[in-house]
Amino acid sequence: MLALALALAAWACGHGNAHELDLSAGWVPAADAPAAGTKLHTPPPPFSEGIFPCSECHEPDMPVNTKRRELSMAHQEIVLKHDAEHRWCLDCHDATDRDSLHLASGEKVPFEESYRLCGQCHGDKYRDWRAGVHGRRSGQWDGEKEYLLCVHCHNSHAPKFAPIKPLPPPPKPERTP
Amino acid sequence: MNAPDTTRRDFLCTLAGCAAALAGACGDVTHTEFFRSHFKELTPEDLDGILKKIERECETKYGKDVDVKNTPAREGVQFAYALDISRCVGCRRCVYACVAENNQSRDPVVQWIRVLEMDKEKGIDFEHANPYYDAETVPRPGHTYLPVACQHCENPPCVKTCPVGATWKEPDGIVVIDYDWCIGCRCCMSACPYGARRFNWKEPSLPADEMNPNLHVLGNRPRPKGVVEKCTWCVHRVRDGRYPACVEVCPVGARKFGNLLDPSSEIRYVLDKKRVFVLKNELATHPRFYYFYGL
Amino acid sequence: MSVFGQFLRFVTGSVRIVTRGNALYWTWILSLLVMIAIGATAYVHQMQTGLISTSMRDQVSWAFYIGNFTFLVGVAAAAVLLVIPAYVYHWKPIKEVVILGELLAIAAIVMCALFVLVDVGHPDRLQHLMPGIGTLNLPTSLLAWDVVVLNGYLVLNFTIVTYLLFMLVRGKHPNYAIFTPLVLLSIPWAIGIHTVTAFLYNGLAARPFWNSAILAPRFIASALCSGPAVLVVLMQLLRRFTRFEIQDAAIWKVAELMAYAMFLNLFLLGAEVFKEYYSGTEHLIHMQYMFAGVGEHDAIVPFMWTAVACSFISFLLFLVPQTRKNPITLNLGCGLIWLGVYLEKGMGLVIPGMTPDTLGEIYEYQPSRTEWLVAMGIFAVGFLLFTLMVKVATPIMLGEFRVAGDEHAHAPAKPATA
Numbered sequence A: 001m002l003a004l005a006l007a008l009a010a011w012a013c014g015h016g017n018a019h020e021l022d023l024s025a026g027w028v029p030a031a032d033a034p035a036a037g038t039k040l041h042t043p044p045p046p047f048s049e050g051i052f053p054c055s056e057c058h059e060p061d062m063p064v065n066t067k068r069r070e071l072s073m074a075h076q077e078i079v080l081k082h083d084a085e086h087r088w089c090l091d092c093h094d095a096t097d098r099d100s101l102h103l104a105s106g107e108k109v110p111f112e113e114s115y116r117l118c119g120q121c122h123g124d125k126y127r128d129w130r131a132g133v134h135g136r137r138s139g140q141w142d143g144e145k146e147y148l149l150c151v152h153c154h155n156s157h158a159p160k161f162a163p164i165k166p167l168p169p170p171p172k173p174e175r176t177p
Numbered sequence B: 001m002n003a004p005d006t007t008r009r010d011f012l013c014t015l016a017g018c019a020a021a022l023a024g025a026c027g028d029v030t031h032t033e034f035f036r037s038h039f040k041e042l043t044p045e046d047l048d049g050i051l052k053k054i055e056r057e058c059e060t061k062y063g064k065d066v067d068v069k070n071t072p073a074r075e076g077v078q079f080a081y082a083l084d085i086s087r088c089v090g091c092r093r094c095v096y097a098c099v100a101e102n103n104q105s106r107d108p109v110v111q112w113i114r115v116l117e118m119d120k121e122k123g124i125d126f127e128h129a130n131p132y133y134d135a136e137t138v139p140r141p142g143h144t145y146l147p148v149a150c151q152h153c154e155n156p157p158c159v160k161t162c163p164v165g166a167t168w169k170e171p172d173g174i175v176v177i178d179y180d181w182c183i184g185c186r187c188c189m190s191a192c193p194y195g196a197r198r199f200n201w202k203e204p205s206l207p208a209d210e211m212n213p214n215l216h217v218l219g220n221r222p223r224p225k226g227v228v229e230k231c232t233w234c235v236h237r238v239r240d241g242r243y244p245a246c247v248e249v250c251p252v253g254a255r256k257f258g259n260l261l262d263p264s265s266e267i268r269y270v271l272d273k274k275r276v277f278v279l280k281n282e283l284a285t286h287p288r289f290y291y292f293y294g295l
Numbered sequence C: 001m002s003v004f005g006q007f008l009r010f011v012t013g014s015v016r017i018v019t020r021g022n023a024l025y026w027t028w029i030l031s032l033l034v035m036i037a038i039g040a041t042a043y044v045h046q047m048q049t050g051l052i053s054t055s056m057r058d059q060v061s062w063a064f065y066i067g068n069f070t071f072l073v074g075v076a077a078a079a080v081l082l083v084i085p086a087y088v089y090h091w092k093p094i095k096e097v098v099i100l101g102e103l104l105a106i107a108a109i110v111m112c113a114l115f116v117l118v119d120v121g122h123p124d125r126l127q128h129l130m131p132g133i134g135t136l137n138l139p140t141s142l143l144a145w146d147v148v149v150l151n152g153y154l155v156l157n158f159t160i161v162t163y164l165l166f167m168l169v170r171g172k173h174p175n176y177a178i179f180t181p182l183v184l185l186s187i188p189w190a191i192g193i194h195t196v197t198a199f200l201y202n203g204l205a206a207r208p209f210w211n212s213a214i215l216a217p218r219f220i221a222s223a224l225c226s227g228p229a230v231l232v233v234l235m236q237l238l239r240r241f242t243r244f245e246i247q248d249a250a251i252w253k254v255a256e257l258m259a260y261a262m263f264l265n266l267f268l269l270g271a272e273v274f275k276e277y278y279s280g281t282e283h284l285i286h287m288q289y290m291f292a293g294v295g296e297h298d299a300i301v302p303f304m305w306t307a308v309a310c311s312f313i314s315f316l317l318f319l320v321p322q323t324r325k326n327p328i329t330l331n332l333g334c335g336l337i338w339l340g341v342y343l344e345k346g347m348g349l350v351i352p353g354m355t356p357d358t359l360g361e362i363y364e365y366q367p368s369r370t371e372w373l374v375a376m377g378i379f380a381v382g383f384l385l386f387t388l389m390v391k392v393a394t395p396i397m398l399g400e401f402r403v404a405g406d407e408h409a410h411a412p413a414k415p416a417t418a
Helices: A001-012 A110-120 A125-132 B006-016 B046-063 B093-102 B155-161 B187-189 B246-248 B266-273 C002-017 C023-049 C064-081 C083-088 C094-119 C122-130 C142-169 C176-202 C215-241 C248-280 C286-289 C301-319 C319-327 C326-347 C348-355 C369-397
Strands: A099-101 A106-109 B068-069 B079-084 B114-119 B143-148 B168-169 B173-175 B215-218 B255-259 B276-277 B289-293
Touching: A001 A125, A106 A110, A110 A125, A125 C023, A125 C094, B046 B068, B046 B276, B068 B173, B068 C083, B079 B266, B093 B114, B093 B246, B155 B168, B155 B187, B155 B289, B266 B289, C002 C142, C002 C369, C064 C094, C064 C122, C064 C176, C064 C326, C064 C348, C064 C369, C083 C094, C083 C176, C083 C248, C094 C122, C094 C142, C094 C176, C094 C215, C094 C369, C142 C176, C176 C215, C215 C248, C215 C326, C215 C369, C248 C286, C248 C301, C248 C319, C248 C326, C286 C301, C286 C348, C301 C319, C301 C326, C319 C326
Parallel strands: B068 B215, B079 B289
Antiparallel strands: A099 A106, B079 B255, B114 B143, B168 B173, B276 B289
16 A cells, blocks of 8 residues: 555656646747737728718718717717717717728728727727737637727627627436436 | 447457446447557557548448548647636527537537636635526626636646546647547546536437538547547647637637747737636646636 | 366365255345346446436436445455454454455455446446556556456455365365465455545545545445444354354454444544534535535435434444344344445445535436446345355355365255355
8 A cells, every 4th residue: 555655656746747838948928919000900890781981971061060969860879888978979980081080199090990999098908909819819829810890899889798698508417217 | 330240249249258348338349449559559550540430430320521630739839728707798609619519419418618607796606606597698797607618737637537548638738538448437527626527428419410520539529428528629620720619609709729839829918918817726737728807 | 186176076066055055045046136137137228328327417427336336345345354353363263254254355346346337338448447458547547556456356365265265175274375475465455445445536636525634544444344244244144054153252352343443433524524514615515415415405414314323323332242242233233334334435425525516516416226226236246146155165164065085075955144
């Protein structure tokens, strides 16, 4: 018995796991997310049918009403739940170039790169997203990854995730009589 | 199964000398299988023969062309997984994607991922966890969700305890099972602190039209009754560079996967920038499955 | 006559002995055979449908079969440990005690092997455990160690008994230079099999209920109760049905030793209970499930209290000289000990260890009909084997069966057991 115990103990102390991860010599902190300027491959924005280009309706000679108000002529379905107290349409949508968005600096941003607009407030999410850690990822873990735009998952006017129906629970185990 | 070769069967039974032990299963065993070597010692020809045999069996049983691979581990790759529990909403999309991808039995229901609903105020408390929650919508207020599957431990107690070496850790860190070698003693299930292993208590059933024909011999190929199975991180996908099915399906993007040795991988980013923890760290199993708070 | 010829006559003589007996003997044998047939049928059903015909599930993946296995390893170990008091107290029939103990050990080990066999999902792959064609996972797997020590123990006991009986049947004295070392080896080996079996559970950090350093001592203590209980009953039966002379003093001494063993067993249980309840960590829940139930889950609670009561009452019966010397209370005590240890090992060790499972789920296990029937069949195999072996050994020990010279072997009229 003692011999067995000793043998086991000796084994337990001496055995080196062949696949043990040794990062002592080579631990390098993870690379930063791709730099902010890097263009990322994303699918086209998920516009509703017939909504884009915006300039189809918002013609250049149309007067721009910058007042906060209840929308009555169009876009009535939009209920802003995105820090609505401090924000209005034209904080993000460009009043002069209706097919474009703009940053706080005034720099115009196409809808295809809307993540830059989101990222100016949500910097931590933006960084995580570029690294592939915020959001859903597909593609190759060792190569080309498919990114989604923020707006593929979040409604930009009400970005909080809506609760969803769960798939059914597993059956409880039953005894055999 | 194939029509058994009677003489070989007789020989086998005589040789084994324990007719009682073999009474139930003799018909399924051929001479070659009886004297087969351990998976790691198979010659390339033997292994090829085994892959071909599985292909033939699957084609007969499910009537479709299947591809059984034995893609080996890649050099310089150590897999790890991370799950953002501040994002998981408990929708179980991962559970069902896993079942579809990995050919789990539909009846009896075998699921490799178990999603536990926990009371927020109790923290991570298995004693009060509920895997059977159902609701109109999730997340339910006051609850968090903790999906659990194989943790692919660095120091796996299941591997240590298997009396025949039918389960082992691959060079890339995936813990696999040879379903042809497992004797079904369930020592590994007793040893696993994460309830990750499932036993085929009866013949698994898998509708032919739902069968995934992209198979790995140590992964998602259909299993026989009487053996243990578990998550393999979709070994048939990840060794081809793809993400596990659960990673791709997760609607909130809570699941992350990658190569620990690659500094630009998502997994290294998580370890570097986030607060991570592992389940039951006091047991020193050193899981390769990290949970983190992304928020 | 050559040794081989003598051995042949030993074998044929043995066959003749076991095929002759009175009505009582045949009733016993036939009822065992019927039970074996029922058990075998249930096992065939289990093989066809899979282990789903048991009540084991992923949540409780080891249960009744493995509990019985554990109990019987204890019986096998303790039967041989009885050699120690026989030796220390210079009992007259020491050879006989050794023989009976080792026969019991053989029967118990065979039952152990059968319980493992019926528990595995692929008995057709047990060759993977064999050296040469398989890969026995030593030194890390405790089940692999168990396979080694149990088979070694079976071979050792079988060798000792066969050798001893074959010498006796030829009217010779055993060569003590061979016999004594083997018997002495079998004693630590007996402790070894039960320790390794305890380690099989003990080593699993995932199951805090088993991951306690006093598990192996508890196994030994409880085995030292259950093993001798069988032998005490058996010695009385032999005394009644054969010309065996077994003194009361020997039986009383065994009963007294059982009282001490039971004290130790209860003490260790108490130590475990104290540790769990006083520290009250998350690990307490297994013991709560065992003794109080958790929520509406309390199916095993009555069994566990019965086990404690049996153990405690038998302890008192064996402790008080008057009750251990009274044949009625003595045998009552043996029955209670057997029941107490059986419940404690069969149900009380395995099931609370698995309930709740590692993720906190409670699945209330109770053996299915198939499990009961298969277990009954295996016990019948063990009893049959033991009966036949004792029936052969008894006339040899009494000098009624000899193959030496021209003497003709003859079967005794009386059955060895009833």
